[in-house]
Amino acid sequence: xxxxxxxxxxxxxxxxxxxxxxxxxxxxxxxDDKIRAAARRAVGAGPQRxxxxxxxxxxxLSIAAVLLLCVSLVAVMRDEGGELTRVPRxxxxxxxxxxxxxxTAGESAIPRVELASPAGSSGLGLKPSxxxxxxxxxxxxxSSVGIRAPAASSPEAPRDADRLASAAPARVQELKAAQPASxxxxxxxxxxxxxSANMAAPPETAxxxxxxxxPRESEADRSARAEAPVAARIAAAPARLQAAPASIKAxxxxxxxxxxxxxKQVADTVSQMSQLPPEKWLDRxxxxxxxxxxxxxxxxxxxxxxxxxxxxxxxxLQNLARP
Amino acid sequence: MPADSPAxxxxxxxxxxxxxxxxxxxxxxxxxxxVFRFMLRQCGDRxxxxxxxxxxxxxxxxxxxxYAVKAKFTTYIYTLAHNRLIDHYRANPGGxxxxxxxxxxxxxxxxxxxxxxxxxxxxxxxxxxxxLLQLIGELPEAQREAFLMQQESDLSxxxxxxxxxxxxxxxxxxxxxxxxxxxxxMREGG
Numbered sequence: 480x481x482x483x484x485x486x487x488x489x490x491x492x493x494x495x496x497x498x499x500x501x502x503x504x505x506x507x508x509x510x511d512d513k514i515r516a517a518a519r520r521a522v523g524a525g526p527q528r529x530x531x532x533x534x535x536x537x538x539x540l541s542i543a544a545v546l547l548l549c550v551s552l553v554a555v556m557r558d559e560g561g562e563l564t565r566v567p568r569x570x571x572x573x574x575x576x577x578x579x580x581x582x583t584a585g586e587s588a589i590p591r592v593e594l595a596s597p598a599g600s601s602g603l604g605l606k607p608s609x610x611x612x613x614x615x616x617x618x619x620x621x622s623s624v625g626i627r628a629p630a631a632s633s634p635e636a637p638r639d640a641d642r643l644a645s646a647a648p649a650r651v652q653e654l655k656a657a658q659p660a661s662x663x664x665x666x667x668x669x670x671x672x673x674x675s676a677n678m679a680a681p682p683e684t685a686x687x688x689x690x691x692x693x694p695r696e697s698e699a700d701r702s703a704r705a706e707a708p709v710a711a712r713i714a715a716a717p718a719r720l721q722a723a724p725a726s727i728k729a730x731x732x733x734x735x736x737x738x739x740x741x742x743k744q745v746a747d748t749v750s751q752m753s754q755l756p757p758e759k760w761l762d763r764x765x766x767x768x769x770x771x772x773x774x775x776x777x778x779x780x781x782x783x784x785x786x787x788x789x790x791x792x793x794x795x796l797q798n799l800a801r802p
Numbered sequence: 803m804p805a806d807s808p809a810x811x812x813x814x815x816x817x818x819x820x821x822x823x824x825x826x827x828x829x830x831x832x833x834x835x836x837v838f839r840f841m842l843r844q845c846g847d848r849x850x851x852x853x854x855x856x857x858x859x860x861x862x863x864x865x866x867x868x869y870a871v872k873a874k875f876t877t878y879i880y881t882l883a884h885n886r887l888i889d890h891y892r893a894n895p896g897g898x899x900x901x902x903x904x905x906x907x908x909x910x911x912x913x914x915x916x917x918x919x920x921x922x923x924x925x926x927x928x929x930x931x932x933x934l935l936q937l938i939g940e941l942p943e944a945q946r947e948a949f950l951m952q953q954e955s956d957l958s959x960x961x962x963x964x965x966x967x968x969x970x971x972x973x974x975x976x977x978x979x980x981x982x983x984x985x986x987x988m989r990e991g992g
Contacts, residue, residue, distance in 0.1 A: 494934065494984055498953050501931035506838045506855055511830070514859045518826040521863045522818070 741774065748775040749782050757787055761796065768799055811875030819866045830859070833876070836954035837883055843938055843950050844887055854890055858883045873964060876955040880965040884947065891943070901942030930988065937987035945980035948973055 748767070752760050760783055767776035780800055783790070792800065809817070809825070811832065817825035837858060842851040861882050869878075891898045938946055944966075951957045951965060963973035 491981060494981065494988070495953060497930040497934045497988070498938075500928065501935050503835065504839050504842050505835050506852060510852055510856060511834065514856060514863075515827055515830060517860060518818070518830070518863050519823040521866065522821045522823050522826075 745775050745778045748772075749778045752779045753782055753786070757783070757790055761793065764796055764799075765793070768795060773799070812871045815866075815869055815875050815878075816871065819869045826863075829875070833879055833955075834859075837879060840880070840883055840947075840950045840954050841887070843935075844943065844947060845890065846939060850890070854883075854886050857886050861886065874957075874961060876957060877961045877965050880951050880955060880957065880961075881967075884966050887947070899943040901944040933988060934984065937984050940987070941980055941983055945976045945983070948976040949980040949984070952977060 752763050755763060760779070764776050764779050764783065767773075767779065776796075776799055780792075780796055784792075784800070809828070811829060814825040814829040818829065834855075838851065838855045841854045841858070842848060845851050845854065858879070862879065888898065888902070891902075938949065941949065947966060948962050951962050957965065959974045959977065960970055962977065963970045966973060968976075
């Protein structure tokens with residue numbers, strides 16, 4: 480006893496001795512077992528048996544396996560993403576064509592749109608080469624718009640430029656070879672580009688593209704164009720293409736291979752129709768319009784009006800001729 | 803500390819908190835008798851004592867994760883026992899005994915023979931033990947509690963005060979009155 484309430488310790492010691500001499504009471508053995516079992520259950524321990532080695536490492540190993548799986552998946556997805564980006568970049572003729580056309584028409588005729596874009600943003604919502612835009616085949620569109628991304632963020636830019644330069648002359652030759660179809664194609668592309676300019680260009684794009692925008696054709700231009708020799712207009716086609724708003728050329732999100740195929744189809748259709756008499760030619764145009772092949776119908780109509788400017792058109796085709 | 807010296811109660815409790823079920827067995831073996839007798843002497847009924855005793859240890863098991871050494875383990879376990887006992891009193895129709903509200907009983911001088919008791923005189927040890935248990939049962943609950951804590955676990959007055967949630971002076975007073983009554987009773991009985 481640590482402190483005695485009274486001065487004499489002997490009587491207290493006598494009491495303690497008497498208390499110890501009393502019959503010792505203990506809890507029953509069943510209660511002991513019950514409490515000990517509860518204590519073991521509470522700490523998750525069996526009857527003094529250590530957990531096996533694999534069980535102690537179960538959680539760390541599980542976490543490590545999940546992490547490894549995640550890293551592997553990310554690596555695989557990254558590799559597959561790289562393969563996807565290589566396919567459209569390998570065949571990107573449309574930007575090449577416009578770039579070469581610019582070279583043919585002369586740089587002085589078209590004010591080049593150059594945006595001093597900060598790193599990581601081109602101002603048109605297109606990212607520099609190597610970014611997400613590049614992965615979705617927009618690298619060619621980027622170069623055709625004339626947006627110069629920082630060289631540091633575009634390691635493939637010099638290679639693309641070399642490729643464009645080497646392909647430009649051949650592409651010009653291709654355009655000239657497609658003489659009968661060229662006016663129609665040029666008109667169609669200009670129509671498409673005009674629509675894109677009205678609908679999709681963001682404000683800053685319109686601001687930068689305004690000096691390069693092609694003016695709307697007046698009636699005089701239209702009549703003069705109708706009387707001009709087809710060959711001269713074909714020769715001017717690359718320049719007209721280049722005169723389209725630079726920012727609008729970003730519309731080449733359409734796969735270039737598909738675009739080239741449709742152009743070839745339109746040219747073939749127009750070439751076939753040009754050998755028909757005027758009545759048959761108009762019938763064929765009407766069929767195309769009804770079939771929903773409006774690009775071919777418009778191209779054929781444009782060629783028809785060039786050849787027969789005084790021939791009266793049925794109302795349905797007059798509507799088709801309107802932009 | 804020598805390597806073969808037995809672990810202290812506090813060390814055992816910390817080992818149990820950290821998952822060593824064997825440490826609990828040692829701890830339980832050391833203190834089960836004292837806690838059980840404390841409950842038995844306090845409530846006087848073996849069945850109720852077993853129930854309260856089990857509750858005390860279950861409460862300790864449940865609270866093991868929060869255990870930290872702030873006092874002696876005996877103080878900790880008798881705190882749990884005291885709290886369970888108070889709950890038991892409050893659950894009964896009689897409610898909490900009055901002795902837990904007052905410091906306790908008559909003045910010390912009024913207890914006959916309180917200062918000169920000699921419990922060993924005129925009786926053998928066995929008879930004295932029986933008589934003492936009877937007297938303990940007649941003590942007010944708070945005084946009995948203080949006496950039992952001191953006898954069963956050798957708690958100091960400070961430890962008794964901490965376990966029962968009263969001041970040191972109150973604990974000391976309760977213990978003094980308990981001893982005085984027991985001495986007087988033993989002298990009268992002898």
